[in-house]
Amino acid sequence: xxxxxxxxxxxLAVTQSILDISIRxxxxxxxxxxxxxxIVIGQFASIVDDSVKFYWDLVAEGTIAxxxxxxFERIPGEMTCEACGHTFRPGDISFECPACSSVQVRITQGxxxxxxxxxxx
Amino acid sequence: xxxxxxxxxxILSANxxxxxxxxxxxxxxxxxxxxxxxxxxAGKTSxxxxxxxxxxxxxxxxxxxxxxxxxxxxEKAAAAGLPAVQINTGGECHLDAAMLSDALPALPLSEIDxxxxxxxxxxxxxxxxxxxxxxxxxxxxxxxxxxxxxxxPGMYRDVQALIINKIDLLPYVPFNMEYFRRGVEVLNPGLVxxxxxxxxxxxMAAWTDWLxxxxxxx
Numbered sequence: 001x002x003x004x005x006x007x008x009x010x011x012l013a014v015t016q017s018i019l020d021i022s023i024r025x026x027x028x029x030x031x032x033x034x035x036x037x038x039i040v041i042g043q044f045a046s047i048v049d050d051s052v053k054f055y056w057d058l059v060a061e062g063t064i065a066x067x068x069x070x071x072f073e074r075i076p077g078e079m080t081c082e083a084c085g086h087t088f089r090p091g092d093i094s095f096e097c098p099a100c101s102s103v104q105v106r107i108t109q110g111x112x113x114x115x116x117x118x119x120x121x
Numbered sequence: 122x123x124x125x126x127x128x129x130x131x132i133l134s135a136n137x138x139x140x141x142x143x144x145x146x147x148x149x150x151x152x153x154x155x156x157x158x159x160x161x162x163a164g165k166t167s168x169x170x171x172x173x174x175x176x177x178x179x180x181x182x183x184x185x186x187x188x189x190x191x192x193x194x195x196e197k198a199a200a201a202g203l204p205a206v207q208i209n210t211g212g213e214c215h216l217d218a219a220m221l222s223d224a225l226p227a228l229p230l231s232e233i234d235x236x237x238x239x240x241x242x243x244x245x246x247x248x249x250x251x252x253x254x255x256x257x258x259x260x261x262x263x264x265x266x267x268x269x270x271x272x273x274p275g276m277y278r279d280v281q282a283l284i285i286n287k288i289d290l291l292p293y294v295p296f297n298m299e300y301f302r303r304g305v306e307v308l309n310p311g312l313v314x315x316x317x318x319x320x321x322x323x324x325m326a327a328w329t330d331w332l333x334x335x336x337x338x339x
Binding site for chain 2: 010013014017018020021022025026029031035036039044045046077079092093094095103105106107111113114115116117118119120121
């Protein structure tokens with residue numbers, strides 16, 4: 001049970017960060033209101049969308065980003081085999097290349113963790 | 122009509138900047154700092170105490186304790202005459218750069234060669250939060266199972282040293298070391314790894330010798 005509260009705390013810090021970044025960019029553009037926030041999160045970045053949404057109203061209240069809609073673009077994890085060049089999505093219990101069984105593979109996608117853009121008025 | 126503004130900013134960029142400032146502070150004081158992370162029960166406390174014990178006399182040590190569940194480390198370090206600070210994380214699941222920034226002024230940095238920072242016991246969150254130390258160290262342990270790299274890839278990605286603790290339990294626990302190391306190698310090629318038992322002391326000298334070398338060649 002403790003684990004649930006731990007994860008929630010984590011997302012609170014992340015949510016606050018998303019808010020700070022969005023407000024700073026909106027103010028730099030002299031915007032009055034943030035309507036949408038587009039977030040890109042890779043599979044390997046351990047963030048739970050629902051928890052961020054849960055905290056959003058709480059942290060955004062009273063700011064120009066209050067009521068903004070959060071959009072999460074999830075980037076699936078991707079590995080590339082250095083032995084045969086095959087690109088694949090890693091499994092839960094193995095990182096082996098499904099084409100040639102090599103373990104000489106590298107993560108090539110899925111570590112994204114950024115605010116991509118905001119829509120403002 | 123809403124206007125789209127490109128942002129393209131890492132979500133934890135503010136934390137990363139603060140971490141850089143921490144590292145500057147440490148560098149100016151000539152302190153080498155390591156961030157020790159692990160899941161609860163991996164043996165962080167025993168590894169740290171054993172490390173302190175081995176290094177006392179060889180290096181001037183300091184401790185920052187972020188894990189409320191084991192404030193015993195900070196107390197023992199303080200009892201041994203080592204400068205120690207306990208960070209009250211207020212239930213947070215990780216240390217962040219701001220917390221370490223608050224802790225640093227409470228330490229006599231000019232009298233410390235090696236600062237051990239014990240992060241909160243957790244395999245998910247600390248991976249995202251750089252705190253400004255020179256090394257991130259992960260402690261894994263045999264009873265946790267050999268599938269941890271596959272389940273918590275983020276944690277294995279961002280560390281510069283790995284300690285596999287409790288190897289004295291290998292005969293009693295199903296743990297496929299080759300499978301474990303294969304996962305680690307994919308996530309973090311060539312990662313420096315130490316197989317140890319904090320209980321029996323096996324392998325600890327390799328870890329502490331390596332650490333002393335890193336401090337001296339920083």
